[in-house]
Amino acid sequence: MDKKPDRDKLIHVSPEVAIAEADVRSEEAGEFVRGTSLWRDAWRRLLKNKLAVFGLVVVAIVTLASLLGPTLIKRTFGFTPDYIPTDDIRLTRSFPPFTGPDGEFTWEHPMGTDNAGRDQFARVLQGGQISLFVGIIATLVSLLIGVGYGAIAGYFGGRLDNVMMRIVDVLYSLPYIIVVIVLLSMFRSQTPRGQLILLFIALGSVSWLTMARIVRGQVLSLKNQEFVLAARATGVSGTRIIFRHLVPNTLGPVIVYATLTIPQIMLTEAFLSFLGFGVQAPLASWGSLAADGVQNIAIFPWQLIFPGVTMALTLFSLNFLGDGLRDALDPQMRTV
């Protein structure tokens, strides 16, 4: 990492700005050293990592396209993702990408249409909304449970820690996906929204274990430092120490792990939706679109390829972004 003071740049900075940005004059050499915060440092390191930047850009594009795409398509071509055309030709055939009813080139359906004549592009973008939404919300659920659990176990230690971590060990060894499938199939909700909420609960409640371990480890190493002693000496309560003093200090690894949890959860969601236990029609996710596409793989391969490739690309980018964040935020954690 390039930690040398950037002299050329600093010379052009006016004194007020220099002071405002907390520049300090190093004693021996008498040259400027810019005091950087952990976050700015990490951001700079992240931007140097080409793969991580690639990931960041792709994730941003996919997110924006998913959020705005369906509306834009409605504006341009006049149909919504679940619009089923009324004329016979469109209804009975699935069109290949960029193809109109008579086999002519058209921009109307860049990813083709599905069996009911719905526009595949709009469906993939709408599926992206659901997939990303599930990934983020379930990660937040696992974050809440995992951080709280890990911090409490780590801070109080002793027998409580022992029992709490033993429970985590036991849960770790369970075939949790199997239990989730049983849960989702038994409590199958009548409404798509209900099923979605069930999915959040199921996914969030099984993915907090690693988070709890990471936070506990961090808290264990932090809790004997002076600032905690000082807080305790001034009479701050245990809960307050945990959530105001310890948890904020574990943010780096937590953010890194959360970024890597999102693609994992999205993959699990797709897996469940593919098997028919996840997102229900009329809602669609990349997993359920792929499941529909597999039925017609021999005749209409684009029905599988577009949702599948979009999903793979997004997961690929999220994984690279997560790896890049880990290297940037916590250089010691990297194994390279």
Next chain:
Amino acid sequence: MLRFIVRRLLVTIPTILVVITITWGLIKLAPGNFYSGEKRLPPAIEKSIREKYGLDKPWYQQYGKTMWSIIRHLDFGTSLRFEGQSVNTIIRRSLPVSAAIGILAYLLALIVGITVGSIAALKQNSKWDYSSMALAMLGISVPNFVLGPILVLVFSLGLYWLPPSRWGGFPSRNLILPVLTLSAIYMAYIARLTRAGMLEVLRSDYIRTARAKGLRERDVVIRHALRGGLMPVISYTGPALAFLLTGTVVVERIFALPGLGNYFIQASLNRDEPLIIGIVAFIAITLLLMNLLVDIAYAFLDPRVRYQ
């Protein structure tokens, strides 16, 4: 060591019972039952069927009976959907299918993953390293239900090289595509783990000693570095088994194979309670025992690990 094994077994057995209880509880708590499905039976027939399977008794008696026959005889009862077939028979019939795919996939993943990972570590920061790690990331990111159909599209429907689906006995060409589909993600994980482990080990003192005493590079790598570098791969075996099990569920669906996973999905969709409980219990037992074996193997392979 013996104490460690006994202690682990003492934890493992209650865990299995807890898994069975959770599954049983979820099934009983959920609204509806097997008979509230698509085909409605006349009340009199439903009543006599319920009596036959003991479903008319209070819940604690049902629970007690289920648990007792599992603990006593490892008997999971009779399937509701596949009439007259015991759950044990179904498991015995479908296990070889899943096991064949799972074991072959894992072996393939080990061979390819360790080779690629070691090469990447030995040539760190070369173009081999970068391209194989990018490929590994791709392997982690492409869901198997996308990879499988694409392989079918190319090799079966496009090139007519391999059969697209169905079970064709143990050594048969039908196995190639399912095994490839299932093993892709483990290849990728194992390659990454091997690379990380090897990089760590290659910088350690005992490797420097081995080199300093004039060993050939091949011996340094194979006899010394791999042994230490593969420890993360071995500890990944436990989680890998769990993922393999869930992976086979999808792969068996895609390739229409009569394995454990396919039966499990059918049972869940049909609310075939004894079959669900049987398969979940079987998976839990396999998984926990394999985890125990992995831990023991770990202690033998790594002299630094000592269990009290």
